Amino acid sequence: xxxxxxxxxxxxxxxxxxxxxxxxxxxxxxxxxxxxxxxxxxxxxxxxxxxxxxxxxxxxxxxxxxxxxxxxxxxxxxxxxxxxxxxxxxxxxxxxxxxxxxxxxxxxxxxxxxxxxxxxxxxxxxxxxxxxxxxxxxxxxxxxxxxxxxxxxxxxxxxxxxxxxxxxxxxxxxxxxxxxxxxxxxxxxxxxxxxxxxxxxxx
Amino acid sequence: xxxxxxxxxxxxxxxxxxxxxxxxxxxxxxxxxxxxxxxxxxxxxxxxxxxxxxxxxxxxxxxxxxxxxxxxxxxxxxxxxxxxxxxxxxxxxxxxxxxxxxxxxxxxxxxxxxxxxxxxxxxxxxxxxxxxxxxxxxxxxxxxxxxxxxxxxxxxxxxxxxxxxxxxxxxxxxxxxxxxxxxxxxxxxxxxxxxxxxxxxxx
DNA sequence: CAAACGTCTATACACTTGTATATTATGTTC
DNA sequence: GAACATAATATACAAGTGTATAGACGTTTG
Numbered sequence: 001x002x003x004x005x006x007x008x009x010x011x012x013x014x015x016x017x018x019x020x021x022x023x024x025x026x027x028x029x030x031x032x033x034x035x036x037x038x039x040x041x042x043x044x045x046x047x048x049x050x051x052x053x054x055x056x057x058x059x060x061x062x063x064x065x066x067x068x069x070x071x072x073x074x075x076x077x078x079x080x081x082x083x084x085x086x087x088x089x090x091x092x093x094x095x096x097x098x099x100x101x102x103x104x105x106x107x108x109x110x111x112x113x114x115x116x117x118x119x120x121x122x123x124x125x126x127x128x129x130x131x132x133x134x135x136x137x138x139x140x141x142x143x144x145x146x147x148x149x150x151x152x153x154x155x156x157x158x159x160x161x162x163x164x165x166x167x168x169x170x171x172x173x174x175x176x177x178x179x180x181x182x183x184x185x186x187x188x189x190x191x192x193x194x195x196x197x198x199x200x201x202x203x
Numbered sequence: 204x205x206x207x208x209x210x211x212x213x214x215x216x217x218x219x220x221x222x223x224x225x226x227x228x229x230x231x232x233x234x235x236x237x238x239x240x241x242x243x244x245x246x247x248x249x250x251x252x253x254x255x256x257x258x259x260x261x262x263x264x265x266x267x268x269x270x271x272x273x274x275x276x277x278x279x280x281x282x283x284x285x286x287x288x289x290x291x292x293x294x295x296x297x298x299x300x301x302x303x304x305x306x307x308x309x310x311x312x313x314x315x316x317x318x319x320x321x322x323x324x325x326x327x328x329x330x331x332x333x334x335x336x337x338x339x340x341x342x343x344x345x346x347x348x349x350x351x352x353x354x355x356x357x358x359x360x361x362x363x364x365x366x367x368x369x370x371x372x373x374x375x376x377x378x379x380x381x382x383x384x385x386x387x388x389x390x391x392x393x394x395x396x397x398x399x400x401x402x403x404x405x406x
Numbered sequence: 407c408a409a410a411c412g413t414c415t416a417t418a419c420a421c422t423t424g425t426a427t428a429t430t431a432t433g434t435t436c
Numbered sequence: 437g438a439a440c441a442t443a444a445t446a447t448a449c450a451a452g453t454g455t456a457t458a459g460a461c462g463t464t465t466g
Contacts, residue, residue: 009442010433032322035238037423048445050425058424115321118377119235125381157396164371164397171370174321178328193360194367194401201404213413213462240453251415253455261454 016055019045020066027112029177033063034120064127067116070109071131077102092195099169100188103176114174136162155202165195219258222248223269230315236266237323267330270319273312274334280305295398302372303391306379317377339369358405368398
């Protein structure tokens, strides 16, 4: 934002990222970012409540920053999974698996995107939808590449197909959050079946 | 819960439903049930904060009651839509349309289910998933009926197909919530395309 | 009628929240 | 080292929160 301005005076002892990390550490299966209080985050980040204002306008601004970090980080993971496709696994399987496996990673990015899309302020929800849109675009791009490769059986309306798959996978991911690990494996197979069903119906 | 116990003493001047209605009137695009405070609901229902405890253990218990009411009411609407299918509209179209049109109805049931599935306590989320499950079951039943009718092209795995469709429609419905009305019409067509794509891929 | 009982309210307490104001601490620049 | 600018803090306040306690009110039962 203003990182280009020349600064004199005291150097910041904590930065935005420290506060973002503190916020992420507070969200969990039961806590949404939207419900975090300024004081709570400040406490976790070990700063005085008022110092928060040096870095973010309000808790909504923090939430948006968290969402953006979560989204870009997740997309990097799935993108990597698509590129490192092994011989034995399909694109669909490796993508879905890497997505679902992120559920348990420590910086709990996926739950954030899964949960926060429907609560909070307008700007807040817009941030989540923007991240979802990035997922859709990348998938749509993949589908179009596929169409160029196998021109005899093109996928119709790749934009909507990408959207449907993205939404479905996210919705099912939300389910997986509150689920014992042994059932997760079955859920992954279920999701793969669903995605393949969509792809089959789209040609 | 305890509506069967014999009661002596003063008659209740307000009942559970009044409080539920008060809570529903407070939720909106920006407010989730989970964020309602006991005092806030009591104020809206015109009762003293402590009187709340006479009817609900805590705000979570209230939220669950709201969710159950919203779910059963919604299913009745969609079920009715499926039965009153006109000659000119497909099952898919009339179902999706009646679902999406509920977004603007006064007792805003649909947004409640759409939003609250991912926030709140365990019991809270369980209540939402239970309602979703009812939707899935009814749709699965419809698909199986279809299979009996058109035995030459049966839908494989109707359970998973029903689940995929339900989740997808709910997820897209959440999108429609924050959307100007003119764009809604296009979204409905998009959802119908998605559902039909799934059905096409499932035979 | 009176006693018992359930419903509701009033008051109060300890706690958390967001933020305004004033102050201190610490780095940069001359 | 002095002057300065900025970061971070300490203190404080009004508002809102959940709930404990005790009393007021009406209904039912003996």
